[in-house]
Amino acid sequence: MTEPTQRPEGPKAEGRRAETRERILTAAGHLFREHGIDGVGVDAVMKEAGLTHGGFYLHFPSKEALAAEVSHSLLEKAATKWDEISRSPDRDAALEQIVRYYLDPARVSTANCCMLTTLGPDVARRSASREAIGGALxxxxxxxxxxxxxxxxxxxxxxxxxxxxxxxxxxxxxxxALAEAFLDAAAASILPARDRTKLPVNQDVPG
Structure with missing residues (x-):
């Protein structure tokens, strides 16, 4: 007697699977940046995503694989946006846009700032995560x-x-005051002198 052949997933099932995977990545990205990769377990990630623990391994073979994927996803979004901005014919304005948003004090004070600054030490200890962000970097x-x-x-x-x-x-x-001084000094060292006055921040630039 032959065993029944497993039916391939249809478009709807594949779409749900992709959506669930994205929910896990989003939840992990939030928790990892807030508490560090080592400070968050799979249970916490799945709870944040509104899913059960057992479903995790349908999407990722391990927490380390998840960490690598989160690191890649977060930095790739920033790299893609930077690439788009950098192709503007006004290079000075493009540089200003990137730098001012990256150094925005309101954003820097939250866990939503660049993953290099929130997850850098964790990524440095993980070869898979380091490899994952190489292209984006x-x-x-x-x-x-x-x-x-x-x-x-x-x-x-x-x-x-x-x-x-x-x-x-x-x-x-x-x-x-010292926290803001670090940001101002960084901007002054990168931007041309004529662009060093504080300008409104463009809220659409990840990094």
């Missing part, structure tokens, strides 16, 4: 190279390092 550098004066890769490396470091130091400072 290079994409962000490409975008900065495109809009920085002189279009030098070395300047892009220094600028991204400055942005990430300034946000991390600002988040650690217990003095609000």
């Amino acid at each position: 290079r994409g962000m550098l490409d975008a900065l190279t495109r809009v920085l004066p002189g279009r030098k890769r070395q300047k892009a490396l220094a600028s991204l390092s400055t942005l990430v470091g300034a946000v991390m130091l600002s988040r650690m400072a217990d003095d609000p």
Whole structure:
């Protein structure tokens, strides 16, 4: 007697599966940035997503695989948006848009700021997560190279390092004035002098 052949999933089932997977990624992204990858278990992620624990392994083989996917997803969104902005014919305005949003004090003070500043130490300890963000990290550098004066890769490396470091130091400072001073200094070191006045922040730029 032959065993029954399993029917392939139809479009509706595949759509539900993709939607559920996205819910898990969104929940994990929120919790990981708020508490750190090591501070959150699978149970907490699934509860946040409104799902049962057992369903997790239908979508991810392990928590480490989830962490890598979350890291990739969060940074890829930023890299994609930076790439779009960097292709503007007004490179100075594009640079201003990227830098001002990244260093926005209101955003920096929350867990929704760049995953490099909230999950960086956790990712550094995970080879799979490091590999997952490699392409997005290079994409962000490409975008900065495109809009920085002189279009030098070395300047892009220094600028991204400055942005990430300034946000991390600002988040650690217990003095609000010092926290803002780190952000202002970073902006001043990257933007051309004529662009250093504070401008309204564009709320559509992830990073």
